Amino acid sequence: MTIEHTVDFQPLGRRVRVAEGVSLLEAARKAGVGLNAVCGGGGSCGTCVVRVVEGEVSPANQSEEGSLSLIELTEGFRLACQVVVLGDVLVEVPARSITAPQRAQIEGRERPVDIDPSVRTFEVKPAPPSLGDLRSDERRIRETLAEEHGVMAVDFDPLVVGQISSRLRQEEWQVALFLRNGEVVGAAPLGTAPLGLAVDIGTTKVAAYLVDLDTGETLGASGEMNPQIAFGEDVMARIAHAMEGEDRQRELQKAIIDGLNEQARALCEESGRRCEEILEAVLVGNTCMHHLVLGLPVVQLGVAPYVSALSAPCDVKARDLGLGIAVGAYVHLLPNIAGFVGGDHVSMAMASGLLDGDQIALGLDIGTNTEVSLAAHGRLLSCSTASGPAFEGAHIRDGMRAAPGAIEWVRMVDGRIEYQTIDGGAPVGICGSGILDSVAELRRIGVLKENGSMAPNSHPRVRRLHDRPEFVLVPAGENGALNDIVINRKDVSEIQLAKGAIRAGVDVLLDEAGVEVDEVERVVVAGAFGTYLDVGSARAIGMFPPLPLERFDQVGNAAGIGAKLALLSRSFRHAAAEMAERVEYIELTTDARFASAYMNAMGLP
């Protein structure tokens, strides 16, 4: 007989019955609670921290004593992978331990484009061979393409020739051929439209789009976590992993390729298509993601002067990467600008029309590194600035990623504090946009001073902990919150550092171009955080320059949209390549202006 117990995960409100002896991590998986478990449950990474509020469980073991402080252990904090259930248990899951489902960001502002994809369809109906006509299949196709379509000088992917030969015989000598820059890359029954796969490989999330290359229609889209997260949260952690050896680097490549294959498979299944019908893929990502997916060494991205191995646009056979789409399909990767300004930024800038017309326009991709571009007076300047992970909730006391329960919007009106959580549930922590709002509002109502310090007694919610003031945004119990959700001085400093770095980058580019702030006609803000942040708050704390709100343009996942456009339009690709060629990259770490710009940008106006 199996003895079962109930495990109750709060604040998520998930209950599950499990057999005595299973771990809390297994119980969480069974309950559908996405706990971080970077090491896979081995007790070594310390990411699956939970608090056992009540109930009988195994005593803390050595792994836990190594990962958790004595105070944490006495408060009931444990590593879920090490705790064995021995009775009914109530478990509290801290925001920092929750992974999925994060808010996926796959939408972006679409942009009309003339459909002129790299892969085009040609229907051919060659005469079947006979004793009087012994031409090889390849020559027969070559001559039929010339006669029926006027297409001359065709190359054949040798690995596609066999497919064509079989297809011709199955389809009684009538097939659709797919040509790419004069190369035959696939064959299918008449009437089959070629598919394209556009992917924005973010460090955290991977947005994929399945596109009909003949019509330009988006057949499906999906957002998934980047499976490389198991090997490190951010770019630097991934590089560190890769530096441990070639096997480790290959592990990272395999993780993302496996993920892409899975995402492609699921998208095709939803559309009733097959991965073999995907004749072209476009991948965009930061330089590290670009290098990892191509299997290029990333070691050099981890040490000064941070030069990439490959910056030019790149076409590679999908089979060379292990991508399970059509055997003849190519993968196109947009050019990189520098070690920390990758093809995703090029994609975003192009898709959002940053270079359209003669306007003076700024483009920002906000993340752990923030890429900034400025188009002005015929010049195009770019830089990368180390804004850190604060906007992803890291290094913030109650910070968390943009997942359910995260406070994403905050207003302080007449002494009241209004807020909103993702999915509307009980608040468990604060995500980037909520922190940004909080800091802006606290400054506006005078709780924060210009230097970021907190004025004691400036608000009833300001209290002192260890003689330092902190602001209780949500007291425990309010709207189901299990704990106080607090903003302290250190949190504010993290935001000041992050936003100062971004603004300093903007200011250096403006100075380089000889442009006054108020001459900027348009500010494009892209990416997941850029979509959800409140521009007014960002402007209020000085992260964005003081420009009228209507000049700001939150374009969503413009990098992903750019990947789609690169699938559908050869001229888009050419323009992207040209942009990368002519951009002037400004290295901030050696720029004399940066340090003072950073100091100036740190305060709260």
Place this chain on the structure above:
Amino acid sequence: MTIEHTVDFQPLGRRVRVAEGVSLLEAARKAGVGLNAVCGGGGSCGTCVVRVVEGEVSPANQSEEGSLSLIELTEGFRLACQVVVLGDVLVEVPARSITAPQRAQIEGRERPVDIDPSVRTFEVKPAPPSLGDLRSDERRIRETLAEEHGVMAVDFDPLVVGQISSRLRQEEWQVALFLRNGEVVGAAPLGTAPLGLAVDIGTTKVAAYLVDLDTGETLGASGEMNPQIAFGEDVMARIAHAMEGEDRQRELQKAIIDGLNEQARALCEESGRRCEEILEAVLVGNTCMHHLVLGLPVVQLGVAPYVSALSAPCDVKARDLGLGIAVGAYVHLLPNIAGFVGGDHVSMAMASGLLDGDQIALGLDIGTNTEVSLAAHGRLLSCSTASGPAFEGAHIRDGMRAAPGAIEWVRMVDGRIEYQTIDGGAPVGICGSGILDSVAELRRIGVLKENGSMAPNSHPRVRRLHDRPEFVLVPAGENGALNDIVINRKDVSEIQLAKGAIRAGVDVLLDEAGVEVDEVERVVVAGAFGTYLDVGSARAIGMFPPLPLERFDQVGNAAGIGAKLALLSRSFRHAAAEMAERVEYIELTTDARFASAYMNAMGLP
């Protein structure tokens, strides 16, 4: 305690001690006796026939009763794989059951060529990156190639970029780059010459050459059996195997690729080099070998009208075939002319200078299929004729391949019979050149009539078996022969069919070109059998036209030499492609002239 017995293999003179209960096939392997075992010892292929002369063994089982006739069984013939050793045994191994070592044929007449390989070396010394020079490695190399060598518009194999990046840093920013048609395909320390691998993939044998691409020097050569032999002896058997399913076809591709990898590895080892230094390979073979190595479907080569999938010259990345040479290396395959006239014939024709000048020249590649080309009056005609396997010893009573003990040369002078065996040992059978000589000599001395029948009482060695005359070339006991070695009427018929097919092909081409036989200025005879046959004998029996001996030219493995030339000279490749383009292929099976030409050519002049 294990009981052991001695197994004595004759006429090879190999003895081995084996445990009771092992099979004769295992004993043969232990003794180093190369027995055919196409099915791998399953008792199904019937190729491992031996005769148990004396000693205790297991009784014949069902497999053996299915494979061997009652007469054979009563004479002691058995399948070695099915016979279990129960005591000391004396075993006789018939010539037909012996595999290796065959006479490898890798030599051919060399031909001077201007060294202008596809892969060329460029030494570059780019400035290392710094905070003031953040160009990517790829861009740095691109600009250095332009500055130092005037090489513009370079492409990079994306899978080679990583290698370059690592190499640049290991070698302190001084490396040798290998470029191929404007593509960077490899990098190595300064002073490393790129290697090339030239291979003639025969149905039976594979000749491989390791070449220094900078100097043109041949560093090593080797001849090995084609490992596909385990799946069928000739082209049709391989096609039949492939037709059983895609897995079977892949099995054939894997067999030859594994073999090539092994041969390349051994050649490199002998030269103190590494396979990663092989930057280009050229493969030539008949159309079936070409398709199998590329993974192209061969089904269509097995059914009329026998059209190939691919006839154009082909460049494919070695990695796409699983060939373990440099990651960026290409494999070049010469063009095919038709289903039964492959790139090996193009290679032979080009290497032997068949098209040089304005001469009227014939070129022959003699094998199971014989390819014939005729250059005359600005035209180039080719055909393939089904000459069958008689010259490989098949379907000949005492026929065998050109292996030790094979009678390879025969003369009948003043009633005496002179012969010579390969390696000079005891005669065990007759190989192609010996059969050809025998038939020519028997006709010359009047034993054979013009129609090929044997005149009774025409020679003391003519005897009657089952009321049919046969000629004892070597009586048992002579020079250590264990059995009579005999030529019978059926053997002569096989030779008549084979030589008639070849001559008929020649005659149809001459007729098509409007050329009289004696206008032919040069007859190039290529390939293994073509090297060892006696031209006088071949002319005497009417296989070759009646031309002065000095017009015949035995060029050796010209196909292999052509593969080497294609490695070293781009203009050779272009010329080969042009030749394949302009050749007029004559399909003999539908040509009205062929049947009568065949009938005319069958007799013995």
